[in-house]
Amino acid sequence: MPSSLPSTLLFLSAGIFLAITGTLDAITFLAVIGCAVCSLLTITERTELAYIGGLALISISLILQAVLESKCITCLKADTLILAAVICLTPFQNFKLPAQIMSAVMSVVMFFAVVTVVPVESESTDIKPHGFGQYLEVQETSGEKLTLNTAENPVLLFSPSCSACEKALNKVMEQDADGTKWKLVLSSSKEKDIKKANELLKRIGYTGTLYTYDWHGSVPIVIYTDENDSTIVSHSVDKTIPLL
Structure with missing residues (x-):
């Protein structure tokens, strides 16, 4: 040999x-x-x-x-x-x-x-501490600022360069393809990244609104606030499915 x-x-x-x-x-x-x-x-x-x-x-x-x-x-x-x-x-x-x-x-x-x-594999995929709260200040791709309430709709933060993100997107879109019950947020506000994200979303058939938020940590992550007013940030997109 x-x-x-x-x-x-x-x-x-x-x-x-x-x-x-x-x-x-x-x-x-x-x-x-x-x-x-x-x-x-x-x-x-x-x-x-x-x-x-x-x-x-x-x-x-x-x-x-x-x-x-x-x-x-x-x-x-x-x-x-x-x-x-x-x-x-x-x-x-x-x-x-x-x-x-x-x-x-x-x-x-x-x-x-x-x-x-890379997220650490453990029994829990939750991120602690995470620095996020119930309200997330984001931008539309046009540049207009607005606030998302993660108690009303879970947020999926993603990058178009991440293959795990595309799999997460497909999972959530099986439940809601137009983003009425969840919010999709790109982890960058740069024009080149917005362009790549739009190309990806067009290819997989997402018809909802895309927001941006500058985040330099690992993705995908799901952000939501539970009934106890605790904001949860997790790498597990499966946690989003029951919320839709």
Whole structure:
């Protein structure tokens, strides 16, 4: 069995994962191609190029997320698979000590990226503390400001660059496709993000109103105020369904 087989399989897994769960756009396509190229390099025992390629894929992913101010959980999961492939390749590098240092640094960077973005899996997906209250100050895409009452309608905060958000949207839309019983809020007021959101909503058939609210945390999140006047913020969109 080739010594690079684990890395080959991990690169392939990252590419397949992105292709299946990622948003269909040019960046995702290039990332899938990059994973395939790295996998091919490991098969041909060109481990140094595969190692550098893996580090480059992770770095570009994190930089793009920072520049675009987009927290992509799907991307981070793929980055974690790529990092595992890079770590597996580390012992086979001619520049062993620098490779060990780079792998360690990238592992620390990925750890903090995942901790600050990906929801922690537990029995409860509620976020505490969250800083939200019953009333949420938002804007319509025209720029007009208004206040949403989360005791009257639950709010779903999302990003068009997040594949988990699209799944959450589809779940809620099965109950109410035009947003009469819930409110849809984009986690950015930037024109480019509004454009991407409108394209996504048109594609999946949402016919309600889109609001914006600048939020730099992980998405999707559901915000609602219960009968005890407690405002709940959760990563679980399933909590919204009984409220509709």
